[in-house]
Amino acid sequence: MPGSARFLVLDGYPAEHRGPLAANGGTLAGDLYERMLQSCLPGCDVDILFPADADCALPSGQALHDYHGICWTGSSLTIHDEADDRVTRQIEFAKAGYEAAVPMFGSCWAAQMAVTAAGGKCAKNPKGREFGLARKIALNSAGQDHPMFRGKKPVFDGFTSHEDEVAELPEGAVLLASNDFSRVQAVDVSHKGGSFWAVQYHPEYDFNEVASLCRWRREALTKQGNFASLEDADQFIGKMQALHENPASSHLRWQLGVDGDVLDDGIRQEEVRNWIEVKILPRLNG
Template identity: 70%
Template sequence: MDFKQARFLVLDGYPKEHRGPLADNQGTLAGELYATLIRDCAPGCQVDIAFPADLDSMLPSGDDLLAYDGVVWTGSSLTIHDEQDERVIRQIRFAQAVFENGMPMFGSCWAAQMAVTAAGGTCAKNPRGREFGLARKICLTGAGRGHPMFSGKKSVFDGFTSHEDEITHLPEGGVLLASNDFTSVQAVDVTYKGGSFWAVQYHPEYDLHEIASLCRWRREGLTAQGNFASIADADLFIEKMETLHLSPERKDLRWQLGVDQDVLNPDIRCQELRNWLDYKIKPNIKNK
C-alpha cells in the first residue's frame, strides 16, 4: 500500500539561531532529515515542514491542521522545562491543540519530552549529563514488549542519541515503554484528550554522519563533560564515524565504536516510525 493520500506535518523544534550552526557543522536540518525519512517509509506522501520555535512563523490551525494525517516532531536545542521561553511555550500549546484534535503524533527526543509536558508530566536536566552518540542497552518494559510501536524490534537494542534533559514524571495517560541506565524514560505512549503521541528519547532518524556532525558542533562541551580526553580525541571520533558511514563494512571501526545492525541497518533503526505509519496512519487513509 502506498501513501499517496497521506499528508504529514513535520515540526522542526530548532530555533533559527541554532539551525545555522548545525548546518555549518555539516548536519542536516532536523526537519529535512525527518521529512526525508517519512518520504522513504511512506512512498507518495506529502510532507510539510514548520518551524514552531520561530515566533514569526505561521502554524496551521482549524481545518488547515485537520488536513494532516499525522504530526511528527524532531529534536530541539531548546530546554523543555524553561517556563519563561516563549519558543517553548508556543510548542507546548501547539502539541496540546494537536492532542485535542485527536491527530496521531510521533517523534524523537524533544518529542518525548513534548508529549509528556503537554499532557501534564515533567522533565528536568539529567544529572548524568548529556547522553550522546549511542544510547546503550535500551530495554523494553513489559508494556513496551507488547506495544505495536516495537513490533519486530528486539527487547534490548542501541539507538543514536543526543540530549541532556530527561522525563522525570509521566502524566496520567502516559505509558513507559523503554528505559536504560542513563535515561529512565527512553520511549513513551501518551494518550491525552483523545489524542495519541508515540515518542522515543533516542533518534531513529540519525545515522553515523549526523552524529559526527553533532559532535563537531558540541565537541567542546562533550570534552568538558568527559566524553573525550581532548578536542583532538573528539576529532578522531568524528573521523571514525564519518569513515564508517561511508564504509559500513569496516569491521575494525564497527568494533572500535561499538556499533552493530541496531543502528547501521535503517530497516531496524527506523522500525518504530514504520510501525506508527502502519498502526496509526494506514487505517485512516483507508477510510478517506
C-alpha cells in the same frame, strides 16, 4: 482511491542553531524527518514548519485536521524553560495536536514534549548528556507488547543526544523502554483523545549526523565530560564519519561497538513504520 498521506513535521530547532548545524555538515532536523517518512511511506506529502521561530504560523482548525500525522524532531532548546516563548508556543501546539486527535510521533525533544503537554515534567539529567549512542535500550513488558516495537529486539542501541529527560510521567502515559542512562527511552501518551508515540533516541539519525553534531558541540561536549580532550572528540568524529562512509568496515564496527541496530535503516526505523501502519494508514484509508 485514497490520496497521499499528509504529514506535518515540526523542526524544533531555532534559526540561530539551524545555521551552525548545517555549517558543520549536519542535515536540518526537519529534512531528516522528511527523508525518513519518504523512505517509510514513499509518495507521502510532508510540510516542514519551524515552531521556534516567532513568525511561524502554525495550523489550527480544519488545517490541522487535514494532516494524517504530526512528527516532532529533536531540538536544541530546553523543554522546562517556562520563560522561553520558543518553548511554550510549541507546548501549546502539542496540546492542540492532542485535542485535534491527530496522531503524533517524534524523537528526543518529542518525548519531552509529549509528556510536558500532557501534564508531566522534565528536568536536566543528573548523569549529564547521553551522546552518540544510547546503549542497551530495553523494552519493558508493556514495550514488548506495544505495536510501536513490533519486529524490534527486546534490547537495542540507538543514536542519541540529550541532557534533559522525562522526570515525571503524566496520567495516560505508558512507559515502554529504559536504559541505565535514562529511565524514559520510549513512551506512549494518550491525552484528551489524542495519541503521541515518542522515543528519547533518534531513529532518523545516521553516523554522519552524530559526527556533525559533535563537530558543532565538540568544545561543550568536552567540557561536559563526554570527551577527555578536543583531540579525543576529533578521533570520535573521524571514526563516526568514516563508518558512515564505509558501513561495512569491520574494524570500525568493532571499535565503536555497533551493529545493525543503528547501521540498518530497516531495523533503526522500525518504530516509525509501525506508527505509520497502526496510526496513519487507517486514517488515510478510512
